[in-house]
Amino acid sequence: MKINTMLLIPILMFMGACLPSIRNYEGYIYNIQKEPVEGLKICEQRSENCSFTNSKGYFKLKKKCILNK
Secondary structure, eight states: OOOOHHHHHHHHHHHHTTOOSOOEEEEEOBOTTSOBOOSOEEEOTTSSOEEEOOTTSEEEEEOOOGGGO
């Protein structure tokens, strides 16, 4: 049975779109003096999905699925 690869590739891309290997964006934000930046708003691009840094400059933002928009 021959599988049409032109059809298979978009289907595989669609199936993987909501199953990201990275589920969160997280990290630390520091200023030029290497001090943590508190209260900085971090947002996912083209989204209202946001988080704020804590007193240590740490943030964690749950990654949104691109198909749930």
